[in-house]
Structures are given as C-alpha cells and as structure tokens.
Amino acid sequence: MNGRSARVAALADAAIALLAEGGMRALTHRAVDARAGVPVGTTSAYLRTRQALIEAVVRRLVDLDRVDLVDRELPTDAPPPGPPPRLTPADLDHLAVATAQVLDRWLTTGRDRSLARYACLLEAVHRPELRPILAHGTVLREQARALLAGAGASDPRRQGDQFVAFVDGLLFDRLVGAGALSAPPPGSPESREDLRAAIRALLRAFTGA
Numbered sequence: 001m002n003g004r005s006a007r008v009a010a011l012a013d014a015a016i017a018l019l020a021e022g023g024m025r026a027l028t029h030r031a032v033d034a035r036a037g038v039p040v041g042t043t044s045a046y047l048r049t050r051q052a053l054i055e056a057v058v059r060r061l062v063d064l065d066r067v068d069l070v071d072r073e074l075p076t077d078a079p080p081p082g083p084p085p086r087l088t089p090a091d092l093d094h095l096a097v098a099t100a101q102v103l104d105r106w107l108t109t110g111r112d113r114s115l116a117r118y119a120c121l122l123e124a125v126h127r128p129e130l131r132p133i134l135a136h137g138t139v140l141r142e143q144a145r146a147l148l149a150g151a152g153a154s155d156p157r158r159q160g161d162q163f164v165a166f167v168d169g170l171l172f173d174r175l176v177g178a179g180a181l182s183a184p185p186p187g188s189p190e191s192r193e194d195l196r197a198a199i200r201a202l203l204r205a206f207t208g209a
Helices: 003-022 029-036 042-046 050-071 089-107 111-126 128-134 137-150 156-176 189-207
Strands: none
Touching: 003 029, 003 042, 003 050, 003 111, 029 042, 029 050, 050 089, 050 111, 050 128, 089 111, 089 156, 089 189, 111 128, 111 156, 137 156, 137 189, 156 189
C-alpha cells in the first residue's frame, strides 16, 4: 500500500467509526479530520466531495470484509467455469462453522463496520449513483449459487440468493433487531453455536444433506 492509499485507508477507517456512532449525519470532512487526528482540510484534500468520501468508505469495507472471509477460508472470488465440485455433508458443516465465525466477528470486533455498511446501504436507496459501488455482494451471491449447486440444491440460483439474504438478515437481527436482546451474547461460544446451527439448518433445507 503506497502513501496515498494508506492515508485514504486511515481516513476511511475514521469515517467508519463516525458512521457507526452517529450515522450519515455524523459524516463530515471536518469530523473525519478530527477523528483521524489530522490537520483540518486533510480529508477534503484526498476526498474532495461527500460522494468520494462515501465511496472510499465502501471500498474500505469491501477490502476488510474480504480479509475476514479469507481468514475464515470462505471463497471470495467468482467460481471458475465448469461444473462445481460435489460437496459432502462434512463440507457443508465446515461452511456453516466458517460462516458463523465470520458473522461473530462482524458482531464483535467488526461491529462498527457492520453498522457503517448498513448506513451506506440506506444512503444508496436515496442516491442511486452510489449503488454500483455496493455491487460487491454480487460476487458472494455467485459463490453461494455455485456452492449450493455443488451440494445438490434443487434451484441453486434462487437458493444462493436466499442464502446470502438469510445470512445478511441474521447479522442485522443480531446487531440491531430483536435478536440483539434475545440471542446469546456476541462473541460467546453459545452465540457462535447458535449462528452455526441456523446456517446449517438452512443449508440442510436447501440440499437435504
């Protein structure tokens, strides 16, 4: 990472913290300067407009999420051409565990990133020009479709999309929904097991395995 890239990443990290604390209204160039501990005007020098600032945040979120997925051995690239390899029930067990571990991280050490991601998604509803930069979810949908096809799902395209929506909804519920009050505390073994069981049940429903 060169000097400019490192500085933009640091500014984006500061912006993510602000979004997590106060939502989009808290995100200003001056606030990012203060949070990052840099001279006034630094953020606007690197990211001149509000849209450029939000785009930098989204790119940073994508990069950090990709690191989490790689750490947990979840594929982050589109599948290669050709029929996917056949998955066994043990493979699906491993996928459920790995996915639960990623969600657990996004509920704990990555909580600010999760809140910032939802803030950006809501902003994109009202600013269509931001929607293309949120298209990284397409890769995850393609990967989920390939995995479910390899596991023998009856309709892997539709069910892959549903799997991604389910996992995202599970995260949202545990983060800000009713699950935040009733589920085991994030970061605990009980929470990871509860997440794993929910994900494995969905995979079983889709594949029968």
